[in-house]
Amino acid sequence: MIKSRICDMLGIEYPIFQGGMAWVADASLAAAVSNAGGLGLITSINTSTEAVREEIKKCKALTDKPFGVNIMLQAPNAGEVAQMIVEEGVKVVTTGAGSPVRYMEMWRNAGMKVIPVVGSVALAVKMERAGADAVVAEGAESGGHIGELHTLPLIPQVVDAVKIPVIAAGGIGDGRGAAAAFMLGAEGVQVGTRFLVAEECRAHEEYKNKVLGATDSSTIVTGKRHGHPVRSLKTLFSRSFAQMENDPNVTPEEVLAFGAGSLRRAVEEGDENGSYMAGECAGLVRRKEPAKAIVEDIILGAERVMREVVAKRLE
Secondary structure, three states, rough: OOOOOOHHHOOOOOOOOOOOOOOOHHHHHHHHHHHHOOEEEEOOOOOOOOHHHHHHHHHHHHOHHHHHEEOOOOOOOOHHHHHHHHHHEEEEEEEEEOHHHHHHHHHHHHOOOEEEOOHHHHHHHHHHHHHOOOOEEEEOOEEEEEEOOHHHHHHHHHHHHHHOEEEEEOOOOOOOOOHHHHHHHOOEEOOOOHHHEEEOOOHHHHHHHHHHHHOOOOOEEHHHHOOOEEEEEHHHHHHHHHHHOOOOOOOOOHHHHHHOOOOHHHEEEEEEEEOOOHHHHHHHHHOOHHHHHHHHHHHHHHHHHHHHHHEEEEE
């Protein structure tokens, strides 16, 4: 069985995180992943502080395994959520869209494990110096908001630059991708897109069907012009968004207004005018199944791939 420092650090069976996807990652999905041996994450994005508190309480009722909360630090209520998770005794926090330095002492004093999401070596080093327990190094193959660097070159460079565990994310959808990440030095993987079709995932059936119908060329990146690149599935909405942001006659304000609430519409309503965020590995996702089956397929698949590689080298 694949084990790493991250398993011992967090008390999990398998070194796999479920991404803290906005509007998607609720108590049901997080608990299912944690019960399967991974680390489930609850999103704090796009919802009130008290709503996040309720999801934490639900998760505690559904699992006695470790789980965490993901905080987008640019959210208006990020500070409130940062304090609330201490009050609720959450043991793991992952962060994105900013630096968690201002909250680090509070979280560390509460005995929490702090794992920021980073998109560069420089940020990974900064987070290690600030006291992070590990980092999630996320490449641009991932769904949702992305950085500039890609997973394959990013992971080994971050691994070489820090001493804390590195969790690989971005484009990992099966055991082969996980095995590649482990071979690059990662001590765990974070998966988002594959969990969109988990039976426990709250995403609308239309969202799940769009992911299942994806191919290798089904995603598009929009938002680069305004500094907020997002990867999503190609739909009428995303193509229209791309046309608008590249039209000099359309103002940035009009573009932002067009995109407002689009992820929620996709997740909750399956609306064609929604943003169906998904990573480049969507073409590898072929069936709906329980979160447990996804966790085991990725981890056991990685073990099988690595054994086969070793066996071939010894022939």
